[in-house]
Amino acid sequence: MTRFARTPVSSSSNSNLISSAVRPNWEAAGFSTASGIQFAKRGRPGPGEGFAVNFIMQDGEEISVQAHEGESLLDVAWANDIDIEGACEASLACSTCHLILDPDSYSKLEEPTDEENDMLDLAFGLTDTSRLGCQVLMNKELDGIVAKLPSMTRNASA
Amino acid sequence: MIRLSLLTRGQPLSQARCSIPTPSTRRTFTPSLLNNNIRSFSTAWTLRNASTESVADPAKPFKVAVIGSGPGGFYAAHRILKHVPQSSIDMFEALPVPHGLVRFGVAPDHPEVKNVMHTFDEVAENPNFTFIGNTSVGTYVTPGSKKADLEISDLRPHYDAILLAYGAHEDRLLGVPNEQSLKGVMAARSFVGFYNGLPEEQDLEVDLSKAETAVVIGQGNVALDVARILLTPLEELKKTDLTERMIKILEKSRVKHVHVVGRRGPLEVAFTAKELREMLQLPDTTFHMDQGLLASEMERSGKTLDRPRKRLMGLLEKGIKESKPDQPKSWSLQFLRSPLGFSGDGDNQLKAIELGINRLEGESSNRKAVATGEKETLACDLAFRSIGYKSVGIQGIPFDERKGVVPNLDGKVVDAEQNIVPGFYASGWLKRGPIGVIATTMADAYQTADTMISDFTSGKAMLNDDTSSKEGGKPLLELLKSKGHKTVSYKDWKKIEQKECELGAKVGKPREKFLTVEEMLKVLD
Secondary structure, three states, X not given: OOOOOOOOXXXXXXXXXXXXXXXXXXXXXXXXXXXXXXXXXXXXXXXXXXXXXXXXXXXXXXXXXXXXXXXXXHHHHHHOOOOOOOOOOOOOOOOOOEEEEOHHHHHHOOOOOHHHHHHHOOOOOOOOOEEEHHHOEOOHHHXXXXXXXXXXXXXXXX | OHHHHOOOOOOOOOHHHOOOOOHHHOOOOOHHHHOOXXXXXXXXXXXXXXXXXXXXOOOOOEEEEEEOOOHHHHHHHHHHHHHOOOEEEEEEOOOOOOOHHHHHOOOOOOHHHHHHXXXXXXXXXXXXXXXXEOOOEOOEOOOOOOOOOEOHXXXXXXXXXXXXXXXXXXXXXOOOOOOOOOEOEEXXXXXXXXXXXXXXXXXXXXXXXXXXXXXXXXXXXXXXXXXXHHHOOHHHHOOOOXXXXXXXXXXOOOOOEEEEEOOOOHHHOXXXXXXXXXXXXXXXXXXXXOHHHHHHHHHHHOOOOOHHHHHHHHHHHHHHHHOOOOOOXXXXXXXXXXXXXXXXXXXXXXXXXXXXXXXXXXXXXXXXXXXXXXXXXXXXXXXXXXXXXXXXXXXXXOOEOOOOEOOEEOOEEEOOOOOEEEEEXXXXXXXXXXXXXXXXXXXXXXXXXXXXXXXXXXXXXXXXXXXXXXXXXXXXXXXXXXXXXXXXXXXXXXXXXXXXHHHHHHOOOOOOOOOOHHHHHHOOO
């Protein structure tokens, strides 16, 4: 298994990032303080500084990045230019941040809520260890989590 | 997109992804996104090929016109702009306001679904993107249709490709007596358009002050949206962008019972868990359905149900079990019922619907409704037909009347003989029919965009060859101006939107929509 640690983003580049990351109504939309913007402000953790997240892309490529405590997998992906849609911006109204987790990490998580399951039911390629990336918050226990991007986030039937 | 903006130029990237940052090769992500869901292996393969090489001559422009500004158009535009930096896109919209069914279809009490508009706003900020609102393209083939501001033939010389994404404009009829002549019978589509502020539906006669019982024919999410709007406490709806006009009507509403009728059984419902859950959580509302039918159908299906269906059926079971009897309001799911006709009183007002009773035949995966010959009459004051939308053909474009879509292969328009029509593409409901949530449309808009990108990069025939000067929207805007026609830019739309938000803020709503084109345009004077 190849793992690549991502170089942390310097603080100067982060300031650009905030001005260009225009997402109106973050707060109004019910975002917790643990949103992407907040993390962007304090920069990315360097190798070994945060918790490891290993994304497996659709073509099998593995990308290893670092996450802050409490950061969602969707935020981690966005912050590292990993193309997960997240169309509803973590408001549990779509399934476009569907990820397939390694069974070990999956079992460490609390059960998905009914609302998350409702959306997972619309996800393409649903598996027994599927979760919405916006609902999985990183912590020490999940250090080293493997999250596979499904081949397509699509609801074929609804 | 936020993801792209997060990518800092010049930042050292991991070796595995070192090809990302330069704009000319930034089509980067996920060619294999195209795996399972793309019907044609060849398209997936050619795109993969195309995308592993650099995009065609960066000096060669790719001029695209998109007809329609809903998710089908915007997501395709998003993808093309991301992967073909030299592309430029003009998006035409008949109304002054963009976003199609995100604005006019998504229920007002589902504001979180409307977050996709932020992505559309970001697309519109791209300097290579131009929104041309208040400008219809392509007259509908239906006799008597209003002439469009521009025809496809006007656009054709100026672009490499035209993407048709104008959606599904009409509703399907039941084909039974009196469905269009009685007061109180209407299309769910019209009702949804009415309460969401769609200008063309504002003349709809909606009177809930004398109605106690409503029937919705059809068991999809639109049917449940209609039922929910009728039964949700008004205080809740007042916090949404439901139009003030509709709120006034709901203030006088006497609707207490809503029956949601389908011709087949519980396993065949088309609505999804979120919408059902919301119905089951309505306060002061009893839920009825045939528990025996649910049990027998579930038993019959054995273990063959997939997880979503299993959860949905579980939710129905729970709904029956936990339903509080004798609440002031109620709703029901009625199965095995096909409408045979509507009847009214002397004032031409709906009074009842006649239903034919069906039985189910065939495999669990493909149950068919067969008429038993028995009938029943259900008294009602309102009826909404909600059995689907359909697209309408426009002049100069192939159209499949039976399926109600533009015939296409992975988004590439074909004629009746399956011959490719170079340079024409389709996306969204016009492409695959009126089904699916926004994520479904997103995936299929991406598929169409990928087909377009692949065709462009591999040098396939487009609308015009490389020798002709394709000027995009500029000559068209001049033409429209010379005719005295007012177009609306995205910046203009943002002004309209700001005004709507200001008006909404005064009454504690996210926005108060303008109900007429005139009011929208007046903001820009």
